[in-house]
Amino acid sequence: MAEWIRACATDDIEDEDVIRFDHAGQTFALYRKDDQFYATAGLCTHEKVHLADGLVMDYVIECPKHNGRFDYRTGAAKGAPVCINLKTYPVKIDGGDLYIEIG
Amino acid sequence: MDRVVIIGAGECGIRAALTFREEGFTGTIDLIHGEPHTPYERPPLSKPCADGLSLKPIMGALDLGPNKITLHQDLAATAIDRTAQQVLISNSESLAYDRLLIAIGAKSRPFLWNDRHVPNLAYLRTYDDAVRIFERVTKGSRLTIIGGGFIGLELAVQARSKETHVTLIEAAPRLLGRAVPAEIATVIEARHRAEGVEVICGANIVDVDSKGSITLQDGRTIASDLVVAGIGSVPVTDIAAAADLVIDNGIAVDGQLRTSDPLIFAAGDCCSFPHPLYDGKRIRIESWRAAQEQGAHAARAMLGATDDYQSVPWFWSDQYELGLQIAGLSGEASQTVRRDLGDGCFILFHLSDNGRLLAASGIGLGNSVARDIRVAEMLIAKRSLPDPAALGDPALKLKSLLTA
Structure with missing residues (x-):
């Protein structure tokens, strides 16, 4: 069943950056760009590396280990060594807090 | 065509x-x-x-x-x-x-003793090599690794996780002499010692017998169940x-x-x-x-493209919970700037005489240095001359130097 989970305060994420969020045994990556927020699965689809250690450039998150790249708005994999897209999650802001919808 | x-x-x-x-x-x-x-x-x-x-x-x-x-x-x-x-x-x-x-x-570069291959000496290069080695890397068995490079050190990590006794012999005064700065090699060596690996640097082998027993110049003899040579390729x-x-x-x-x-x-x-x-x-x-x-x-x-290959050399290695990443070539560097990221993580920036960033080497928990090394790689590719004070200041976002 889908549910909205408070992930963090919006101020916890700097512009064009990413942080890690763990909840109920799952891990997520949360992004901020020009005051828009995005959420994806936290682990790279190639070798289960935490994406939050990677570098954000514009709308691309790059895996810290093997440089697999994803568009974090859509989860689209952008070429070798990643071919499987990243799952994305809906987000909403309420009173300075970021919520993601999981389940 | x-x-x-x-x-x-x-x-x-x-x-x-x-x-x-x-x-x-x-x-x-x-x-x-x-x-x-x-x-x-x-x-x-x-x-x-x-x-x-x-x-x-x-x-x-x-x-x-x-x-x-x-x-x-x-x-x-x-x-x-x-x-x-x-x-x-x-x-x-x-x-x-x-x-x-x-x-x-x-x-694998062959380890020759008196110009001959040593019986039962293993190398780690292929999947079949790995199968043969890990069959014999078991709890309580004795593994000797010749060579303190990445292959040997990564094998030592795996062997320790299986509670194998590990002795690592390196001829040079320190580990990873070829590609890694001494400050980082020191961290890696200490981590292996803490894990129980017997690290012997500056080792001078004077005999290798047919059973793979190795005698060093200081008189020590190291017997083992398996000897693996990782002395380069x-x-x-x-x-x-x-x-x-x-x-x-x-x-x-x-x-x-x-x-x-x-x-x-x-x-x-x-x-x-x-x-x-x-x-x-x-x-x-x-x-x-x-x-x-x-x-x-x-x-x-x-197919007809005419551009030259010019990517910045980059590689990584995992040593227990530590992750090492290096971008660029530091051989011609004349100054080094250190950036401390906390928890013992740090990055060394290697600069030329005229201040150009040539290489960056970092070590830290997990992938904690990855992001800064990736930015450094882009700075190296742009032939940047970053302000050394900025490189050394962990409060300053490295990414901001890309647009500077």
């Missing part, structure tokens, strides 16, 4: 083959693979993984058929006939080419040399990865090329990422 032959189905050869198709090439592609297994990734053979040893196919290795790429598995290229433009393979067939890519990789050049291609620390290629024969290219661990970022100095790179990039670059060059 209708016929492409690629020798070697590692990261480099596979990426090259798929790049031809991505670029719209419709001719034949024959890929010669010297091993009996589906083309697989090598890093997992020596790098820690909770699930143990497994054969992980290279991304794309399972897409060869649908892309009409013919894999000649468990067959070796035995000769190149440049006049007839064909490659002879070990089942006596020959494959004609319009363009040939040699992506045959490197092999050498490029595979024999068939290129036999075909009279120019060899210079590997198969010599130009900036577009073309050999001395304009129809033949070489890429990956087996080739040396002039690097534009380092005054055109001829270098050879042994790295997972460079192998892929060079394979793709060579394919595009064979």
